[in-house]
Amino acid sequence: MGVNQQYLSYGGDLMVFVGTGVTKTPIAFSTSAKLNVSMKTRDISSKDSGDWTEKAAGKFDWNASTDGLSSFGATGTTHSVEDLYSCMMAKNPVNLAFGTRCGTSPSWSLNTLKKYFSGSALITSMDMTANDDETATYSVTFEGNGKLSIT
Numbered sequence: 491m492g493v494n495q496q497y498l499s500y501g502g503d504l505m506v507f508v509g510t511g512v513t514k515t516p517i518a519f520s521t522s523a524k525l526n527v528s529m530k531t532r533d534i535s536s537k538d539s540g541d542w543t544e545k546a547a548g549k550f551d552w553n554a555s556t557d558g559l560s561s562f563g564a565t566g567t568t569h570s571v572e573d574l575y576s577c578m579m580a581k582n583p584v585n586l587a588f589g590t591r592c593g594t595s596p597s598w599s600l601n602t603l604k605k606y607f608s609g610s611a612l613i614t615s616m617d618m619t620a621n622d623d624e625t626a627t628y629s630v631t632f633e634g635n636g637k638l639s640i641t
């Protein structure tokens with residue numbers, strides 16, 4: 491049996507969107523996006539467990555990251571490197587969404603007609619790379635701050 495392609499997501503359409511209010515805009519010139527959700531466990535092994543470790547479910551944790559082409563002074567409907575740096579320096583959570591884009595370049599918006607992940611996150615790291623004779627790039631890491639929802 492073949493896979494029904496109408497249910498598949500194309501990686502080029504999935505993006506990280508951020509905002510300080512209700513409106514979320516894409517991160518400028520993104521080349522990749524990643525969302526990681528994990529569950530911590532705790533060891534509940536006892537002498538009755540024998541040779542095998544036993545685990546119990548613990549708390550959930552999530553993070554997201556994105557890589558992009560460096561964009562200083564970008565204006566419009568995206569978050570530039572300066573915007574992300576300002577959010578990080580403010581130490582305030584941003585509203586993050588990981589979902590499918592809609593619209594036209596460069597004015598992408600979050601497609602709320604399709605399911606997407608959303609939650610509050612802190613920007614915990616930014617890396618910039620500028621190799622000779624190559625396009626400068628950046629990476630941003632977000633750590634989840636509370637529940638990650640799927641809408």
